[in-house]
Amino acid sequence: MKAEELKKGLIVSCQATSEEPMRESSIIGRFALAAEMGGAVGVRINGISDILATKQIVKIPVIGLVKHTYPGYWSYITPTLRDVESVYVTGAEIIAVDATKLPKPEGKDVRQLLREIKKEFPDVLLLADVSTLEEGLAAIEEGSDMISTTLAGYTEYTRNYEDPRIIELQDPDVELVRELAQRVNVPVIAEGRYWDDTLAIQAFEAGAHNVVIGAGITRPQIITKKIVDNIQAYL
Numbered sequence: 001m002k003a004e005e006l007k008k009g010l011i012v013s014c015q016a017t018s019e020e021p022m023r024e025s026s027i028i029g030r031f032a033l034a035a036e037m038g039g040a041v042g043v044r045i046n047g048i049s050d051i052l053a054t055k056q057i058v059k060i061p062v063i064g065l066v067k068h069t070y071p072g073y074w075s076y077i078t079p080t081l082r083d084v085e086s087v088y089v090t091g092a093e094i095i096a097v098d099a100t101k102l103p104k105p106e107g108k109d110v111r112q113l114l115r116e117i118k119k120e121f122p123d124v125l126l127l128a129d130v131s132t133l134e135e136g137l138a139a140i141e142e143g144s145d146m147i148s149t150t151l152a153g154y155t156e157y158t159r160n161y162e163d164p165r166i167i168e169l170q171d172p173d174v175e176l177v178r179e180l181a182q183r184v185n186v187p188v189i190a191e192g193r194y195w196d197d198t199l200a201i202q203a204f205e206a207g208a209h210n211v212v213i214g215a216g217i218t219r220p221q222i223i224t225k226k227i228v229d230n231i232q233a234y235l
């Protein structure tokens with residue numbers, strides 16, 4: 001696949017941690033199928049078995065990643081060459097990688113990591129997950145094919161709140177999408193706390209090529225809680 005082939009539109013992130021009720025690869029695959037049936041142009045999937053389950057039943061492009069934590073390092077989205085390789089062999093069309101300025105495992109800096117990925121996997125479509133404009137521009141210089149605002153609001157220097165439960169409710173960073181779209185000529189993907197079509201349209205108006213919605217579609221316990229909290233006042 002080539003970067004130009006990624007259609008404009010909605011990408012659905014289908015992810016569940018070990019504490020979540022949907023934590024099963026076949027369920028994640030079904031979420032991805034539902035996303036495809038609903039008109040999504042791509043899905044974003046974490047973990048090898050979830051990616052493989054998804055690849056079996058959908059035709060739309062898969063953005064694959066592995067969340068892998070290394071002691072002493074903050075970066076956790078496909079942060080090493082070996083992690084990239086593990087996603088690469090699944091056949092995921094696009095690979096998402098932490099492209100924040102924070103140091104990467106094995107003592108690498110972000111530019112070195114991105115450069116090595118491009119060298120070792122020249123045909124890979126590399127999606128740089130960033131939290132700031134500067135990180136996005138650096139990732140483009142190192143050959144990234146797409147940029148996503150995935151980590152805006154999550155790195156320590158872009159966080160506004162200490163409480164991780166609060167951050168889930170914060171507004172998405174539409175301004176970062178606007179700034180990136182003005183400065184780069186690769187697809188800019190708006191991601192992180194986009195809950196619905198109203199927020200997604202704001203991102204498209206700001207120049208996004210795609211908007212990723214995760215929790216707002218595929219984390220039913222969070223959706224339920226949001227609705228329950230909102231109607232509580234009337235009960």
Ligand SMILES: CC(=O)N[C@H](C=O)[C@@H](O)[C@H](O)[C@H](O)COP(=O)(O)O
Nearest residue numbers: 013150154192193194212213214215
């Ligand atoms: C920060 C981080 O680790 N984000 C992850 C990236 O893969 C996922 O946990 C998010 O669900 C995804 O980015 C979609 O975002 P939201 O669920 O807010 O629509």
